[in-house]
Amino acid sequence: MTAVTAETATVAASAQEPLERHRPRVAIGTDGSTWGDAALEWALRHAWLMNAGLRVYSAKTSDDNEIARRLDVYRWLHASVTTSEDTPEHTLLWASADTDLLVLGHHGHRTRQTLGLGHLVLPVVSAAECDTVVVRGEPRAVRGEHGWVTAAVGGQHDEIVVRRATEIATRYRDGLRLIHAWAPHGARSVESDEEPTDVLDRACDLVAQLMPTLTPSLQLVRSHPHEAVETCGRSDLLVLGPGGEPGNLSPITRTALYLAPCPVMVVHP
Known part of the structure; x- marks a missing residue:
């Protein structure tokens, strides 16, 4: 794994707050597709509401500037962006071993889909070592x-x-x-x-x-x-x-x- 950006700006923790290791962890996989972006936005809002740390796993097809723009809106989050040379399935399953929630869109750029469901979704959800959220559905x-x-x-x-x-x-x-x-x-x-x-x-x-x-x-x-x-x-x-x-x-x-x-x-x- 290669980190391409460091943590965004964070808020100083008060003495009453729990130690960092107790903070919930959310991981999001995005490829820059419409549903990849929707999953990123969902994960950002969820991490903010749950007071969780966020790690973004970015595919080569992602727009780094767009990711940075979205993170800047939530600049108070503990967040980082990581890229990987591994396959998306391996990267997401690897991430699931070290997080509390894994988020992905219901399909991405690639055309290997079954009835509108991306080919990665079922294997990742079936084998993930944490809770998973598949972002899909109507806009509201x-x-x-x-x-x-x-x-x-x-x-x-x-x-x-x-x-x-x-x-x-x-x-x-x-x-x-x-x-x-x-x-x-x-x-x-x-x-x-x-x-x-x-x-x-x-x-x-x-x-x-x-x-x-x-x-x-x-x-x-x-x-x-x-x-x-x-x-x-x-x-x-x-x-x-x-x-x-x-x-x-x-x-x-x-x-x-x-x-x-x-x-x-x-x-x-």
Whole structure:
């Protein structure tokens, strides 16, 4: 790795602030494409709201002046820009081992795409060693203008999904929506003794423990889980788990990465 710019201007930490090693870390991969730039802007705003450090991994196709201009708007962030001679997939996965959140656009300059999803997205999200956000969706959602964070619950990673969504909604000062989809009658699904409403109640109880002043909106959707992605409009972020098998994303997660109307966060268990 070769650093091409040093840290931008930073604010002096007070004695009451936590040590630097406790600061959340965000990494963003950008190639200068439209969605690469959108991902960079999303990561900058998120790092600012979460009081996180930011490292930008820049491809050769990126415009260094444009990156510098965007960083200058957030000059108070602890931020750096790094280039790499490695492949984008290797660079991003390498970065994921040393960060808390990895951000990328849902496709870039290269034309090897499947149904509009860049060829790097599924391999990176599946193998990343941290949470990932894939920036996609309609412009208002990408800009964070709806004021809602949605957590999809009903899987084995509900606790971490709810924790992440609650923390982000609190920092963003957004509303929190908990959504659970259960299959219609006659659909092939795994049988469960748990009532669908119990899933939402358990998630709601966890929110109350984490942030008593935050009252989530509860939404029960009678559909296949992957179809519930279409109901997540007017949301700025959809948070969900990766699925039950390591390295193999669940159908609802894959569907969200392809079709969600907003950025998608896949938590790392």
